[in-house]
Amino acid sequence: MDPAGANEIAAARERLEDLRREVSRVFIGPDRVLDLLLISLLTRGHVLLEGVPGVAKTTLVKAFAASLGCSMRRIQFTPDLLPADITGTYVLSPRDGTFSLRAGPVFANLVLADEINRAPAKTQSALLEAMQERQVTIEGDRFELPHPFMVLATQNPIDLEGTYPLPEAQIDRFLVRVVMGYPTHRDEVTMLRTHNVDSPLAKAMLSAEDILALQAIASRVHIEDDLYEYGVTLAAFTRSHARVALGASPRATLNLVQAAKGAAILAGRGFVTPDDIRGMATAVLAHRLVMVPEVEGDEKAREAVIEEALAKVGYRRAVRAV
DSSP states (O other): OOOOOHHHHHHHHHHHHHHHHHHHTTOOSOHHHHHHHHHHHHTTOOEEEEOOTTSSHHHHHHHHHHHHTSOEEEEEOOTTOOHHHHHEEEEEOTTTOOEEEEEOTTSSSEEEEETGGGSOHHHHGGGHHHHHHSEEEETTEEEEOOSSOEEEEEEOSSOOTTOOOOOHHHHTTOSEEEEOOOOOHHHHHHHHHHHSSSOOOOOOOOOHHHHHHHHHHHHTOBOOHHHHHHHHHHHHHHHTOTTEEEOOOHHHHHHHHHHHHHHHHHTTOSBOOHHHHHHHHHHHHGGGOEEOGGGTTOHHHHHHHHHHHHHHSOOOOOOOOO
């Protein structure tokens, strides 16, 4: 596979900046949040948005979906939600006595799983096959999901009453975890000015075909073998850490490399640097760590492990014979 050319990278970055500006008309918040969404889009990843109610998680997803020009469906997760409510099911037609598929909301380019931790694990798991394989199985029949396909799930980390923690297998399917805190004073004032009367609506800046083309360019970003070694060493550090019961999986290492490619495109480069790996390490790896009981549930402890890995694991470029 030929590496992405400089002109392709420049054109891709320009399209992404247009997309960023359009979403920023509606969502007032830090650039880092949009960076992580754009990187996830480029690398076919899913996003877990975490924040207290009222910090514009749903507003961000709706604006992002509208600017992509793709189909979007919202699933409000509740304790009584069933797996078939997500994937769909066969229904009987009384007129001719045959069964036909009633497709669920997962059959969309972008799926907003709102308050995903409100539903029990059985219902949450209905998304597992969709997120990993881009397909669903209904009554033994396999159905492909639209391309591109992306899940953005939200959860409230504070209100734990009546919630079900996401199982590790599902958390591992999210490329990044994005923490959305309260806006700065300036951002909140801008938000009031923007949304006080009529909230702006994002316009479609891309199409499904445009997104697939951008994803193809991202997959061709060059990365040296040394950086593969660096990524694996960072992940291995978490697996042997005294405060970690279960470290980053090989899927996490693969996602780290893919996210670094997306970061390189946002920076206008056709190659990955060590800083791309470091810059994505916390967002990609931290939420996947299972900590020992003493610090279980402590997000800062997870992030501290990644920071320690970045501090102690050095990048060494291999010496190559001329």
